[in-house]
Amino acid sequence: MKALTFKRYGRSPDIGFAEVPRPTLKPDELLVEVHAAALNPIDNMIMTGLFKPVLKLQLPAVIGSDLAGVVVEVGSRVTRFKVGDAIFASLFDRGTGSLAELAAVPQDVAAPKPANLDFIQAASIPMVGLTSWQALKERAHLQAGQNVFIPAGSGGIGSFAIQLAKHFGAKVATTTSTANVQWVSDLGADEVLDYKQLAFETVLRGYDSVLGTLRGDTIEKSLEVLKPGGRIVSLVGPLDKAFARARGLNFFLAFVFGLMSRRIMGLAKKKGVSYSFLFVRPDGAQLEEIGGLLESERIRPVIDKVFAFERATEALQYLAQGRAKGKVVVQLK
The missing domain is CATH 3.40.50.720 (NAD(P)-binding Rossmann-like Domain)
Known part of the structure; x- marks a missing residue:
């Protein structure tokens, strides 16, 4: 499958698209077809090596943590979701990334996508x-x-x-x-x-x-x-x-x-x-509560710009400028 990865830490992280293996599901994980993935400033910071002692990544690593998509397969111990469910989640600090065609998502970090949001809007929320x-x-x-x-x-x-x-x-x-x-x-x-x-x-x-x-x-x-x-x-x-x-x-x-x-x-x-x-932790239960606020329109997503998957590297560069009003999102589907 296609994913955006970086190969090394430092000033030249060698960012680019690569063919990576389809995720192998653990019993408590969902296989999610990623429709949209949002970027966060820490995505650029991770590649500098600043958090290398804290975040354990195997290089080359898939970039990104926020995603929204559809469940296409479930592990044997999954009880909260089924194939066909639309979800959103953060994979931050889970050793994997979101800028890929498919992602393995632990069920405890996922939440149902708010019904009134599209995938781009939902992906902008988790982090x-x-x-x-x-x-x-x-x-x-x-x-x-x-x-x-x-x-x-x-x-x-x-x-x-x-x-x-x-x-x-x-x-x-x-x-x-x-x-x-x-x-x-x-x-x-x-x-x-x-x-x-x-x-x-x-x-x-x-x-x-x-x-x-x-x-x-x-x-x-x-x-x-x-x-x-x-x-x-x-x-x-x-x-x-x-x-x-x-x-x-x-x-x-x-x-x-x-x-x-x-x-x-x-x-x-x-x-x-x-x-x-504070170092944020993924939490599906909290994300579901936040989803309720979004569904009731007490809070609304704020999106600055949407990039096609092929332009994901440009999206990272744009985010690094520090002038985005709201979130920068990459659309895969």
Whole structure:
């Protein structure tokens, strides 16, 4: 079968189409004919080797994690799905990828495709949906009436997280470029700052939580936004010891991650707030709950651009520019 793969880590990952073996199903897996697969910034980051100590991939590896498609075969222990079912899922951290004609999907990471979404829309959801859910609900414990700062509101994560936070009843502040201010406001953000005109850390105060979506010094600046007892949940690092322990990593990596996060941990402690790094996990039950919000139209997919499968490499390059408004999706069927 045809798949988009990369052969090595580093600046020249040798991305290209290849014929790879048809997946061999485990008893708890579904064989899915992939109709659409969404891309995420981490897809490009993985190929640099940044997550090589954490994500175990066998090279050449199939790129991507988000998918939507139709079940064409089921393993002997599958109980939740049958042949012909339309599903969506994230394969992140499962050692395989989604940019392929067929994918083996563990039944516990899959959910029924929302009936009101097409495959392209459904494929755009898993990574951003699960990341936002786990960051805001599980880690930040966001409650109705609280304030949350979600930088980069026009991005894939931001455009979903704003909508989810509003569903939870929170007040949302975000940043975006001049051209996208009204567009992000229409997603539900209560306060939208044009980052070209205003520095958010000089304007926002007394927030309960921050969703760290931008690399660089934005995480440290976000400390100024939080009130005592507030939380920063970072999606971009630095990685911390708690993450190393949760992954069962060795002492050396735990030590390294502790060094990486020492500065932000120290600054957070001085401010009386907490910092943690979140690595999303696939979860079919959570994805099904998110699917319910999509079916009831409390949240809508936000898609910037759709590429044909043959142009998937172009899609990765486009995503790497960092200017997408919402998600970038590759259509296979």
